[in-house]
Amino acid sequence: MPEPTAVSTMTDAPTNNNAVIIGAGQAGAQAAFSLRQQGFKGRVVLVGDEPTLPYQRPPLSKAYLAGELPEARLYIKPQGFYDKADIELLTSARVEGIDPGARQVRLAGGDTLAYRHLVLATGGRARRLNCPGADDPRVHYLRTLEDVRGLQADFVAGKRLVVIGGGYVGLETAAVAARHGLQVTVLVARPTVLNRVCGPEVSRFFTQVHRDAGVALCCDTAITAIRAESQYLVIDTNNGYSVQADLLVVGIGLEPNLELAEAAGVSCDNGIATDENGRCSLPDIYAAGDCASHPSAIYARRLRLESVQNAVEQAKTVAASICGKHRPYTQAPWFWSDQFDLKLQSAGVVSGFDQSVVRGDPETRSFAVFYYRAGVLIAVDAINRPTEFVAARKLLDQGLSPSSEVVCNEAIPPADFAATVTGAKPVASHG
Amino acid sequence: MTIKVTYIEHDGTEREVIVEEGVNLMDAALDNMVPGIDGDCGGVCACATCHVRVDPDWADKLPAMEDTENAMLELADARDDRSRLACQIIAAPELDGLVVHTPEGQH
């Protein structure tokens, strides 16, 4: 008889060394797999309130919305990987409370789960519009697969779509819709699109790109009411004019899901507050992803980021911490957005810059903007410029800051930027 | 139509899988439980976490490397002249029998 290996795994995996992960999204799924990759032997229970396998959200406003991707391709991993890694995935299961004293989480329906390690990966929910008429069923959001399913029937050529919000989700939705022959209007309350996430050169560029594609894009325009006519909606704005729509997509930001943490007494500070190792204020509780805020050494302040990279990296850090390893989360943030034929890749966090310089000519639809604060490079937006993006990630990770003269000189290839910096010491590096 | 692709893991484990034409080799790896590939960006050439190596004999049959893939590969661990991003290799008849080496993990 062979050794009963399954049984012996069970014995070194008592339930008192288990990990419970709340939220089965990008961060939760990554934490589960990373725990196994780091050698965690206990039970891993991944609890999510959505009905499907954990999936990627970026395609929801891109290829999936465009109908170019079947649903199964959204899944982060097929079911077989969960089985093989012995990850217990509970779908359509909502956690309603955490009792840190008793080390238990309470599920809707009354069941409880005991935990030794608890990971909060609860993500966030789309911020709701709050104006008269906002509860009309033709008003949609874009956070979940269910949201996209709900709007697909009306997302067809000829329909009038009004997008509320000029962030990435709004602009990506507008781009897909315009390509599909919908009549698209984008209403943005702020003075520019991508207001908090990009500098003025990039905002101007995307505004032009959308207008060239036939999108009616209006900034400084807040909506005051939505009125239902028999066949369509009328959207009133603070500028005194109204727009007709067959459907609305609202993309006005995310509210992190903090309620569970707050009720359990876990400290929050614009997100569930973690240290660089993903630990929260209470013992054996960790947080990762859109719901978490972490101290950033590069920016010398707390950041709560909404990106795949942040979710994946924080989850890897949390898994390492649970396994007793030290893998601080120090990577420079990065992000991408696809609109029309354009690939925007950004590295770093743009906010707080006092100088921006452009490499290349936006007219050619291929350029990069380098942002500085007090002479130090803090972020780069690269449009159809992957080489600049790659160089930027390395520079930011290493704390290197080439001069603005160097980065706008197209005769110097991006790979050589680092070498132009003298006397700079790397502050962080990664394998 | 389908082709055969063999994935060889870092420890030598070989896995021959059948891939539908038009499917990229990152998705094919996930569909067939091939470990060592993350694909964090979902296959849009934005993250370089589906780094694989392809034997040189196949070089001229592979789709040519675009600028983005070439740039992104600079973020992969220990890039060499066999390095490719699996999401950018689309199964096609001329790749029937292709052999792809997967790393232990992505960066």
Ligand SMILES: Cc1cc2nc3c(=O)[nH]c(=O)nc-3n(C[C@H](O)[C@H](O)[C@H](O)COP(=O)(O)OP(=O)(O)OC[C@H]3O[C@@H](n4cnc5c(N)ncnc54)[C@H](O)[C@@H]3O)c2cc1C
């Ligand atoms: C339309 C769209 C486009 C995007 N595009 C990009 C892009 O191009 N690039 C990029 O880097 N990022 C993009 N993002 C952001 C990225 O998808 C998120 O940062 C990422 O999904 C965050 O992962 P997460 O696990 O923290 O949160 P989520 O993916 O939101 O997962 C959290 C999960 O927890 C569940 N949950 C919450 N509370 C409970 C509870 N009490 N009990 C059980 N389950 C619970 C939620 O229902 C959800 O399923 C996009 C996001 C959206 C919505």
